[in-house]
Amino acid sequence: MDMSRWIQPKPESEFSEHKVKHYQQDGESTVYVTNQEFPYPDGALIVSRTDLDGIITHANDVFVDISGWTRDEIIGAPHCLLRHPDMPKAPFADMWATLQRGERWYGYVKNLRKDGGHYWVYATVIPNLRKGKVIGYSSIRRKPSRERINEMSALYAEMLKNEQEGK
Ligand SMILES: Cc1cc2nc3c(=O)[nH]c(=O)nc-3n(C[C@H](O)[C@H](O)[C@H](O)COP(=O)(O)O)c2cc1C
Numbered sequence: 371m372d373m374s375r376w377i378q379p380k381p382e383s384e385f386s387e388h389k390v391k392h393y394q395q396d397g398e399s400t401v402y403v404t405n406q407e408f409p410y411p412d413g414a415l416i417v418s419r420t421d422l423d424g425i426i427t428h429a430n431d432v433f434v435d436i437s438g439w440t441r442d443e444i445i446g447a448p449h450c451l452l453r454h455p456d457m458p459k460a461p462f463a464d465m466w467a468t469l470q471r472g473e474r475w476y477g478y479v480k481n482l483r484k485d486g487g488h489y490w491v492y493a494t495v496i497p498n499l500r501k502g503k504v505i506g507y508s509s510i511r512r513k514p515s516r517e518r519i520n521e522m523s524a525l526y527a528e529m530l531k532n533e534q535e536g537k
Contacts (some may be wrong), residue, residue, distance in 0.1 A: 388403045404485070408487050416510070425447070474494060474496040476495075477492075
């Protein structure tokens with residue numbers, strides 16, 4: 371397979387290298403994380419579904435557009451494809467624990483784009499049931515307010531620092 375298309379060009383500006391796990395590559399592809407924020411489109415809902423392991427089984431058009439990946443690259447990939455290195459571990463641990471209790475999780479997430487930029491979402495994640503059994507999960511995201519993005523950026527930076535210092 372030609373790997374070159376997975377490697378993003380190094381931006382001229384300040385960047386940090388971030389390895390993103392991607393299923394199609396039997397390994398990892400490299401995304402150079404930039405500080406560029408992409409505005410969440412007004413009034414749009416970003417929707418995805420996963421199986422029990424967090425592998426993406428459905429993504430709506432808005433999800434595909436804002437992520438920068440193609441639909442083919444997204445379907446079958448683990449949802450951590452979007453994981454931004456500025457996100458602490460704790461919100462995702464809380465998400466999975468909440469889902470495993472059969473409950474819905476709400477939270478703010480900074481997501482990584484294929485081009486190294488990012489977009490903030492306010493996410494609701496729910497277990498999908500069939501005949502009383504959890505068969506997967508769905509997430510619907512809305513546009514977060516600028517005030518909450520600012521608050522959550524500061525909070526997540528603090529949480530990440532504490533996690534990295536082992537506190
Ligand atoms: C339905 C669903 C939607 C998710 N959406 C996101 C998302 O938008 N961004 C993200 O980083 N993780 C999302 N996750 C969590 C990822 O599966 C993963 O736990 C997270 O990215 C942290 O990566 P890690 O588990 O490799 O540390 C979602 C999980 C589920 C079940």
